[in-house]
Amino acid sequence: MASAAPTSQSRRSLAAVTSWLRRTLRTVRAGFPLAAALRSVVALALPLLLGLWTGHTVPAVFAAIGALWGVGQDSSSPYRLRMQRLVAVGLASALGLLIGELALRSGDMAAVAGCLVATALVGGLISLRGPILSVAGMQLLLGTTVGSGIAVSGPWWQPPLALLSGTLLVTVLSTSPWLWRRHRIESDAVRAVYRAAARTLAAVGTPHAEAARRSMTLALNDAHDVMAPDLAKAARHQSVDPDTRRLLEALRLAVRLGGVVSAFVWEGRPLPHCVAGLPLAMAERLLPPGGTATEQRLVPTENGVPDCDLRSPALHALVELCGTADAEAGSDVVLSVPARPRPGRTVHLRYAVLLAACVLVAYVSALLLHGPRGYWLPMTVAFIYKPDFGPVLRRAVHRCVGTVVGVAATGAVALLTGNTPYALIGTVAVFGALMAVGVRHHYAVATTGLTGIVFVLVDLLGDHRPLYGTRILDTILAAAIVLVANFLVWPDSADSWAAAQTDAALLAVRRYRDLAPSATASQRQTLRRAAYRSLADARRAAAQAHAETVSPKRGLPDWEATIIAAEQVCDAVTAQALTGTGGSAGDHAPDSA
Structure with a gap:
């Protein structure tokens, strides 16, 4: 029995090394x-x-x-x-x-x-x-x-x-x-947000909802990065061409849609296919393949969404967003996201x-x-x-x-x-x-x-x-x-950066939680996007810190659990903002990593 323990320990070490090599050598899934x-x-x-x-x-x-x-x-x-x-x-x-x-x-x-x-x-x-x-x-x-x-x-x-x-x-x-394809990349990035929102709505009420919502957050982050030069021009009130303005308007509505989808995730009630398909209909309306917006309205009333709980604040917000998309197509677009730490x-x-x-x-x-x-x-x-x-x-x-x-x-x-x-x-x-x-x-x-x-x-x-x-x-x-x-x-370089990113994300979450009840809709959008972006950056930094070691038991903090809890706070604050009430759902935000 004396030799069993070393053998078992060796097997665990070999399994850890094998798992690390598998993670290290995996490829990125993308088209050729x-x-x-x-x-x-x-x-x-x-x-x-x-x-x-x-x-x-x-x-x-x-x-x-x-x-x-x-x-x-x-x-x-x-x-x-x-x-x-x-x-x-x-x-x-x-x-x-x-x-x-x-x-x-x-x-x-x-x-x-x-x-x-x-x-x-x-x-x-x-x-x-x-x-x-x-x-x-x-x-x-x-x-x-x-x-x-x-x-x-x-x-x-x-x-x-x-x-x-x-x-x-x-x-x-x-x-x-x-x-010959001037705005193709920007259009694809914004359209990806609507597709991710549709997948998230389809996953609401299932164990995959949180992962789908994180994918939508990453899509929004990418769209913001892709549209950053145009966003800067709009913030300085410089003139932009009609195609760019259309993309900016679609991005602005996508940001609002992200908040509504997060509220659906927090509510946790499964949704019918007609609701899950609304983001795709919005994308078709705002970003058609031909480049010219169509004229039909999306969902003007709640009667267009059958078999749904009309008491849902998120559903009310989604219907309102679809119904006002046409009316707001010419409004000024001002989106700002604080710079990453x-x-x-x-x-x-x-x-x-x-x-x-x-x-x-x-x-x-x-x-x-x-x-x-x-x-x-x-x-x-x-x-x-x-x-x-x-x-x-x-x-x-x-x-x-x-x-x-x-x-x-x-x-x-x-x-x-x-x-x-x-x-x-x-x-x-x-x-x-x-x-x-x-x-x-x-x-x-x-x-x-x-x-x-x-x-x-x-x-x-x-x-x-x-x-x-x-x-x-x-x-x-x-x-x-x-x-x-x-x-x-410098053995703690990745660890300290992950801890710093997580602390910055928690600070952004607390700002969103504390300021959302008294903020305007535009300010809430900015606070929410800053919080979710910071959480995504923290998750990336934490993954890198864990990837820097072969042994997964090096005593690193459980950053992922902290980030998940903070995301749930953001979802709750977003849902409360849609109802126009405060509350204590977001009062238990994690305070440190």
Whole structure:
């Protein structure tokens, strides 16, 4: 019996590790990004083909590197936001490449190390200040690592301009559909809110109602993010085109609909199909596929909703919302949601210093192992140590797995095709399409594509060294450097951020609970959206904190239970607001995480 306990403990540990690996390696469910894959093929292959035909190989390779980084940041966001993101990638990468190239041409390794540390500090300081700056900070460091690790001849200004041109090519390919489908992405995001509301109404009275309501909250958050530039213009009372105004009006009604649906969830009474289908009818009325609103009214009276409890305040509110949609179509749209809480200055500084230290250790390690031009180690550190992109441990595992698979795939392709120029360009195109898929589905898949592309590009620059084993060892070493910094030097980074996000969410919930009885309808909408958005952010931060450890029994607080209780308070306050009464249903809001 003495050996049974260790065996049982070993089995539990193995089960925990297996469960963590299953969570870590799961893919994101989404449709196949055919358009993004085709953009990647064109953006990567076109510069290389032009370089081959004209004899300007070096500028072509750097243009392909710029296209590679542009593909890595390409997304399905609105075209204006997509353009801002890709332009930031191009400018930051070109600036970093210029800095690294000038440092390398000085011949002073101390200057190279100083440039890497300085750009890591700058990149780290700005990385946690928003999505655009986060990408710009990482690309600034990536550009410096490549510029300081790849020696090229010719004018100093040529590689940065070539890299910028490759990124701009991706920008043009990615944003050109704006010419014929200008508001398609925004319209899809707002329409998704109505679909999520319909699914939530269908789930009311079942165990799935809370999960469905959370999905509707996420859809509303996404719609607000997508429409953020237009919301800002409307808040400043600037003129907008009719299509944009129609979208803003649909979003405003979607926010009101979200409150009504939350009240239905709190009431908990199952609803007939005619009620569950009303959000879809509203979407068809407000956002028809043809782009022109229809003229029929939705549900003008409660008699249009048979077999329902007409004493339900939520039903009264839903009928009123449907009946007044036409009358309010020309009203001013003013929606505002408070900005998300961000880490404080201490967190920014600590992350920047740790990132700079990791880059310096990686650079010194590369010098000791490979001599000058060891860019892979610091570049991998820059890719992995991005806590705002997801759990660091998961990114490290994905990076290592993707590198191993990419090295194996590159070796197999090299044996099958040889090193002929057109075969190499074809290989880049295939790996580029794979990377575009991985960007949207799985980081390890994206790393596999990136690894193969970098091998080919380095080979086109004339570096024919056998680097297969070296790349794997460098990636593992870079991951180890980052994990030591993240778990030994700053072990509570994810935990403290999850606790801070949860406290901020509870504060938003208490504000909504305390101010809703005396607030106007517009103010209640803003307070409610701020509370639900903060709760969604807290749930995301809590999930990341749990994902940073293999063992689920590390003694972390039960943030999920706190968040669920706070969501129920929000639902109760919303229902009370619809009845015009106060009450004590929301008086027991959780006060801390």
